[in-house]
Amino acid sequence: MNETLDSLRLAWPVALRNWTVFRKDFLANISPTLADPALMMTALGMGLSPYIGQIGGMSYAHYLAPGMIATTSLFTAFFECSYGFYVRMSFENIFKAMLTTPIGVAEIVLGEFIWLFIRASLMAGCVGLVLAGMGMVANPWVLPLFPLLGGLLALPCGAIGLIASAQVANINQFQTVYSFLIAPIFYLSGVFFPLGDRPVLDAITQISPFHHGVRLLQMAAWGTWNPGEILYHVAALLAFTGGLGYIAYRRIRLKLIS
């Protein structure tokens, strides 16, 4: 127990270090994360809605909206933990200096997850506000849920990025990970079209952590709660976070300790 507390106490400054760097370029860091979903909502949501019939009794824009929060969370997580982490590890040698202090690999990985949760929550919260401003959120009381769910969803997605960081031979290979893993997850997990009548695809999406976050955010934004389903998706997200997070820790450890 003492060990765990010690670890948490040491992981916190790792997260703070990333915040210190992030806030120096605050506007540059948050603008694309906000601009992308806003553009997508305008082009696909507003643009296509008139041509597409209702989906589950709502306009296509309404259907698309919660997926934008999930998307922000996914991309924040993947890019922070792939390119961002990789640069910290391999080019800036930040961890070499950290490892001379009481901080160990477990605290580095834990600190990265804490930071990711904070950053993704911030982004998801902002996107949520933009969507609410566009009239896409059924009930303003769910707004505080967006940062929470966005942060939670980011954790397993970030773990995928960390595993990729430990596996790639050079920074260009992230492009391959993006094309063959992140892009399919993004396009096929229920953000753009409803799942439920393609058995193979439906089964595959269950092993995508992103899908579970998308569903939770959709339920929150649309006000269509179902306790059993909430429990299932939250449990899935936590399980993916634990499993992938542990693999990420083992892989990163092999990179930093020889």
Add this chain to the structure above:
Amino acid sequence: MPSATNPGDVIVRARGVTKSFGGFAALRGLDLEVRAGDCVGLLGPNGAGKSTFIGCLFGVVLRTGGELGIFGHDPAVNPRAIKRRLGVVPQENALDEGLTVEENMRVYARFVGLEKNAAEARLSELLAHMSLEHKRKDPIKTLSGGMKRRLTFVRALLSDPELLILDEPTTGLDPAVRHQLWDKVHAFRQAGRTVLLTTHYMHEAEVLCDRIVIMDKGAVVGSGPPRGLIERETPGFVGIFPGDASDRLRPLLEARPDWNAFAQGRNTCVRAPSLDDLMALQHQSGVTALQLRPANLEDVYLKLTGRGMEDDE
């Protein structure tokens, strides 16, 4: 609570430490002791295993075999207990280039668990000590190489460590900065603290260290106080003669098998028991030496690492 160390206590104890990377043996049974208050210098060619051993001390390299204790803890088992008590100046500075000097040090002060007020006081003291006070608000990337190195010293000293590990502390720095850093190491030692360093500069080792450990191919090939090591391994004086004179020197040297002669680059080095011997050699051969000097640590180094007559592999 960490137990305080007394002068003379063994702080680092290595017994037969081995480390293999795949099939390559980087450390082959290294024995070493560092006592509280000592300054020990590790010398050796590139690839001798110096940095591998340094990494073993705080757990970023896990040894394959042998015993290793630092402050009585095994770094493979409990690196944190060790890392709370040491400061490291790594080969690469690994400073946070995007941050300013003080942001960087504040971040690092949190890593070593300093309270905010204590950290600020310590930081001001160390920045002044290293003549970096005027750079406090500047981004790291605007600092010169010497300033970055000094800042890396500040970082290593923030936690007021008992053991300071310096991995090639002055490589690539100009002589003025080098002397300044030597002064800081001396000041650190005045407080009874312990230093373990690696270097390629023999003079640096002689100036700073009370004990030299020469490593080659992953093991210790010689150790002792600098003067004692020279007396034992390469006593006497060295004359460096121009290469084109070797024909004239050879017959005279063949008559003195107890002397030591070897090629160094294009020159011929001759080590003889006394300066008079070398003067006599000059006289008899009619060749004037480029340099006559007492034997030094470099001679010991070249002898023990077997690099006197061949190029660095």
